[in-house]
Amino acid sequence: MRRSTLILLLIFWVGIAQAQIRLGQSRYTPSKPVDILELNYSSPQKYRIAEIKAVGLATLDEVAVISLAGLRVDDEISVPGDAISNALRKLWGQGIIGDVKILVTKIEDNDIYLLLELTERPRFSRVEFSGVNKTQESELKDKIKIRGRVVRDDVLSTSQRNIRQYFVDKGFLNTEVKVIQERDTTLPNSVKIKFDVDTRSKVKINKINIYGNEEIADRRIKGRLKKTKEHPRMHFFRELASRISNTTPKSAKEAIVYRNVVSDEEVKDYFSRNFKLNIFTASKYVAKDFREDKDGLIGFYNSRGYRDAAILADSTYRHAENTINLDISLEEGQKYYYRNISFVGNYLHPDEVLLSRLGINKGDVYNKERLEKRLNYDPQRGDDVSSLYQDDGYLFFQIDPVEVKVQADSIDIEMRIFEGPQVTVNSVSIQGNERTSDHVVMREIRILPGQKFNRSLLVRTIRELSQLGYFDPEKIEPDMRPNFENATVDITFILEERPNDQIELSGGWGGFFGFVGTVGLVFNNFSIKNIGNFEKWRPLPVGDGQKLSLRVQANGRTFQNYSISLTEPWFGGKKPNALSVSFNHSVQRQLDFMGGNFDMEIGSFKITGATVGLSKRVTWPDDYFMVSQSLTFQIYEFNEFGTSFGLSFPTGRANSLAFNNTIARNNIDNPIYPRLGSNISLATSFTPPYASLNPNINSESPDEERFRWLEYHKWMFDASFYTPVFGSTKWVMSARTHMGFLGSYGNRIGIIPLERFVLGGDGMNFNNFALGQEIIGLRGYDNQSITPGRETRFDPNSTEGFGGIVYNKHVMELRFLVSPNPSATIFLLGFAEAGNNWGSYAEFNPYNLKKSAGFGARIFMPAFGLLGLDWGYGFDPIPGSTQRSGAQFHFTIGQQFR
Secondary structure: OHHHHHHHHHHHHHHHHHHHHHHOOOOEOOOOOEEHHHOOOOOOEEEEEEEEEEEOOOOOOHHHHHHHHOOOOOOEEEEOOHHHHHHHHHHHHOOOEEEEEEEEEEEEOOEEEEEEEEEEOOEEEEEEEEOOOHHHHHHHHHHHOOOOOEOOHHHHHHHHHHHHHHHHOOOOOOOEEEEEEEEEOOOOOEEEEEEEEEOOOOOEEEEEEEEOOOOOOHHHHHHHOOOOOOOHHHHHHHHHHHHHHOOOOOOHHHHHHHHHHOOHHHHHHHHHHHOOOOOOOOOEOOHHHHHHHHHHHHHHHHHOOOOOOEEEEEEEEEEEOOEEEEEEEEEOOOOOEEEEEEEEOOOOOOHHHHHHHHOOOOOOEOOHHHHHHHHOOOOOOOOOHHHHHHOOOOOOOEEEEEEEEEEOOEEEEEEEEEOOOOOEEEEEEEEOOOOOOHHHHHOOOOOOOOOEOOHHHHHHHHHHHHHHOOEOHHHOEEEEEEEOOOOEEEEEEEOOEOOOOEEEEEEEEOHHHOEEEEEEEEEEEEOOOOOOOHHHEOOOEEOOOEEEEEEEEEEOEOEEEEEEEEEEOOOOOOOOEEEEEEEEEEEEEEEEOOOOEEEEEEEEEEEEEEEEEEEEEEOOOOOOEEEEEEEEEEEEEEEOOHHHHOOOOOOEEEEEEEEEEEEEEEOOOOOOOOOOEEEEEEEEEEOOOHHHHOOOOOOOOOHHHHOOEOOOEEEEEEEEEEEEEOOEEEEEEEEEEEEEEEEOOOOOOOOOOOOEEEEOEOOOOOOOOOOOEEEEOEOOOOOOOEOOOOOOOOOOOOOOOOOEOEEEEEEEEEEEEEEOOOOOEEEEEEEEEEEEEEOOOOOOOOOOOEEEEEEEEEEEEOOOEEEEEEEEEEOOOOOOOOOOOEEEEEEEEOOOOO
């Protein structure tokens, strides 16, 4: 018994001694690394870290990984203990480690040697897509950006969800995204990822049901849902079939079958009362757009006096595989009116002045949106209540409308005003103008240091900077830093430059004509003084706001034009006086087309001219006006060509010295896509009355004498007006009118055969050359087709002049902005226009106009300028024809002013 007890005690003592040797002070080297987590937590020991190593790394840096663990050589730790646990948590928390163990490789006295055994997570080496186009693939790669990241389930799930949401936002609600992973053998520890996208068909809105509306009809409510629309064709036939046959079809195809039971009269009646074809907005369902449309719908009700209007419920439910129905339940509430409007806290201006500015009277329908505009900022009128104060320096002005009493259908409003101190502009600076010199920008700034703050001048400055064309007008933003204690404000205009130089390249081989094309270069921010500074060449010297234009145009041997011009907008550097100098040479040749010898020239017409002009801004009647004067000298040379203009001599020369005057007012907000404002100009040209100075010249004199020096006066009036419509800045109505008159100083000379008007077509001088004439476009008709003398122009026996002496033209355009991106501004338009051209004042009839209508598109790219394509239909016959002009396509380059 004693012997047995002794043996047991000996075994127990040996076991304790071995445990102490394993974790104690004695030297112990395990035969293989031991996982610290497997050690006995009931008997931890303190050690000094003598060495830390990491194994299993493929791409990560060993030193960096050890640093992330938070363990360092010479640190004293308990084994096992919190330091080890914390290290494990830190490594796991980085998300880049797939597996980790902390092992003990050796223990010597108080020193412990640690080994981090790691398994790296693989990384995404390449991302591919299937089932998408190139544009979508590029946008998706920018959206998910997972290349080079660690492969983790949450990253894949987020990417998969984002890709699906990308297509859901485009109306593909049934989109499925599959993830396929493959190991990339070309790179260590890498995975190729492929997203297989099946968008399926777009989910369209079959029908929108409106409930609870009594005062506003379904049609108007659906019209206010700007981006949430019923499928028009499906809805049209389904509603007809349901109404006529009392049967509800399940699809558009089935609904069309029911068309046989509907009479033409019923179709026309229903169409005129209920059907609205939506051109620009699809019927796809996008949840985000629907939420915005619901807010807009409540705002519409509020603007009609329904202050308490609310959407009680809305729901979507499947109608068919790719269609849904939408239900909206409304509570309109009562219609309210303004009753008493009072002001509190106004010391500078009496109630009567503020009420006049407000423009809302007792008894007007309650309109929250209009009230907000009239109080704070009304861009169309500009005379809101806030402008009364902020234009006088009261930057901190605040006005808060409070409904103090609501009784029956009437609301009493109390306007609580805080006027604040009068603020002075402390500093004005600019940022973002890397190419443009500071002085070019600063000279356009209207709000200056030391002045009282003026909101109108701030808005005007933004407009002037937009008009320069050097900066993105959508991103010009004033950063204002007001200081209430000092009653000052610091203003910084944040600018984003955009390319504004333009290149015009077009060309081809025109058969027997030869080379046909145009090469044009326009440098809108040129700098003469930096010609010697090659650091400023980009590719030519830039920065001083000067404009250099070079252009060569050719249509084989039949036509060539060469022009160069230079404009300095601030001649002298102190005032906005623009000095311009230009030179041009054009030649038009008549080849032997009838004889088949296309190399033989049988006639030519040349114009060589130069112009020097000076224009300046004026402050009366307001500072949107500009007055310009210029002097133009031109030489007209005819070689067997004079009879084409109705002259009695085929070969000869005429000269012209004209003094030109222009009075213009331009306050449009954007030169490319104007939304607000107008551009009105009256241009006149006068030559000296040569016949009065030379009594030997009269109506009986030979044409060589009468027209050696051209004698005339010309008047050109142009007006364009722009206003937003449909409550959106994307929709703009443009109304324009143009008219011109050519006159003489008496009957001794009469009206000259040159400088007349040619009308019709795209209004460009490219394939419809008309040297010595004023070219006017009229879409829907051939180039120059509405021009007196057109039929007999090249008849040598005809004495009729070519061109009109009076014209007028009127245009209405409805424009829709597709993309405001400065690198490619795109807008669509529908137009209706009318105009005519008369060869004498006796024939002039402003009501006898050639009418047309159509649609088109414009795209502005900084490198190429404004490019346009129009389809127009002419409703009237051209002179000499009995048939309607019909459909025409027109291509334009540049901003067509007339």
